[in-house]
Amino acid sequence: MKITCSACKKAFEIPDERIPIGKAIAFPCPACENIIELDITHGLKGAGRSGLEENGHETGEALKKHILKNVGQLPPMPQTVLKAREIITDQAIAARVLKLANSSYYGLSGKVASIQHASVVLGHKALAELVTMGGTAAILGTTLPGYGLDAGELWRHCLGVAFGARLIANKKNPALSNDAFAAGLLHDAGKLILDPYILERREAFQNFIADSDDGFLAAEKAILAFDHCEIAAEVCKQWNIPKALTTAIRYHHYPSRSQNDPLAYIVHMADGIAMMTGLGLGIDGMMYEFEEDAMAFLDLHEQDLDGIMAEVLESVQKISNERQ
Numbered sequence: 064m065k066i067t068c069s070a071c072k073k074a075f076e077i078p079d080e081r082i083p084i085g086k087a088i089a090f091p092c093p094a095c096e097n098i099i100e101l102d103i104t105h106g107l108k109g110a111g112r113s114g115l116e117e118n119g120h121e122t123g124e125a126l127k128k129h130i131l132k133n134v135g136q137l138p139p140m141p142q143t144v145l146k147a148r149e150i151i152t153d154q155a156i157a158a159r160v161l162k163l164a165n166s167s168y169y170g171l172s173g174k175v176a177s178i179q180h181a182s183v184v185l186g187h188k189a190l191a192e193l194v195t196m197g198g199t200a201a202i203l204g205t206t207l208p209g210y211g212l213d214a215g216e217l218w219r220h221c222l223g224v225a226f227g228a229r230l231i232a233n234k235k236n237p238a239l240s241n242d243a244f245a246a247g248l249l250h251d252a253g254k255l256i257l258d259p260y261i262l263e264r265r266e267a268f269q270n271f272i273a274d275s276d277d278g279f280l281a282a283e284k285a286i287l288a289f290d291h292c293e294i295a296a297e298v299c300k301q302w303n304i305p306k307a308l309t310t311a312i313r314y315h316h317y318p319s320r321s322q323n324d325p326l327a328y329i330v331h332m333a334d335g336i337a338m339m340t341g342l343g344l345g346i347d348g349m350m351y352e353f354e355e356d357a358m359a360f361l362d363l364h365e366q367d368l369d370g371i372m373a374e375v376l377e378s379v380q381k382i383s384n385e386r387q
């Protein structure tokens with residue numbers, strides 16, 4: 064029987080005679096040590112891709128527990144986002160930081176020779192921003208087939224939301240500008256976590272979308288019993304993400320439930336703006352639902368939006384060194 068690890072996607076052939084029919088078993092993946100669970104209580108037929116799939120399409124608390132147990136397989140977000148010193152000793156991340164520092168966004172293309180140099184010429188604040196981006200680039204750059212996002216699309220979307228959120232914060236509440244950037248960058252981390260589970264239930268999602276006027280977020284809630292905001296908030300706790308960022312991430316689709324958290328409103332607005340510019344549409348992009356009072360809460364007006372959209376798009380293009 065062929066078994067595929069849900070974490071590293073390696074496939075293994077296990078002789079049928081070694082598989083205990085009628086039992087649920089768990090064993091570490093020989094390649095990545097993720098625990099593979101198999102429930103073969105109904106015989107071998109249909110059993111076998113990954114343990115998660117084989118466990119049936121769980122929802123609610125059972126699924127959440129399952130997901131949180133597997134979150135250990137994700138790259139360690141707190142170090143990458145919060146501890147600049149550790150990042151700089153990580154060669155892969157340091158290289159990405161340097162590449163970003165040399166993008167046309169900072170106007171120093173090709174001239175930044177080292178992280179120390181970046182810190183001197185760009186200043187401490189820009190370095191913190193670079194480190195946050197460098198630390199999250201790889202994890203946010205992956206393909207998300209469940210959400211219909213190609214490699215790099217979520218990353219560009221999150222960059223757009225980070226730039227937009229900082230822009231709005233600078234206009235309305237400059238004290239929040241650093242947090243707005245970081246929360247914008249991380250706001251859809253829940254999508255990384257849910258993607259494989261959505262892919263497994265693709266048919267249910269397609270049916271929901273076809274039969275309902277509600278968007279993809281409602282489908283997550285209906286099919287999984289929680290959405291990407293809720294699961295991200297749980298994972299943020301494990302990742303030691305500061306509470307202010309966690310709250311913004313938790314309520315970024317419905318900031319009115321956040322008890323007037325300005326950061327949640329800022330990220331919500333920036334998310335909608337990024338969608339309007341076409342950054343990271345994926346499967347759910349065309350159905351972005353702005354909360355009615357968000358503009359008023361932030362004292363933003365229709366005429367502000369075009370300027371923000373243009374600036375966001377330009378920043379994303381420059382930082383990813385793309386031509387217009």
Ligand SMILES: [Fe+2]
Nearest residue numbers: 250251315316
């Ligand atoms: Fe989202």
Ligand SMILES: [Fe+2]
Nearest residue numbers: 224250251334
């Ligand atoms: Fe988003």
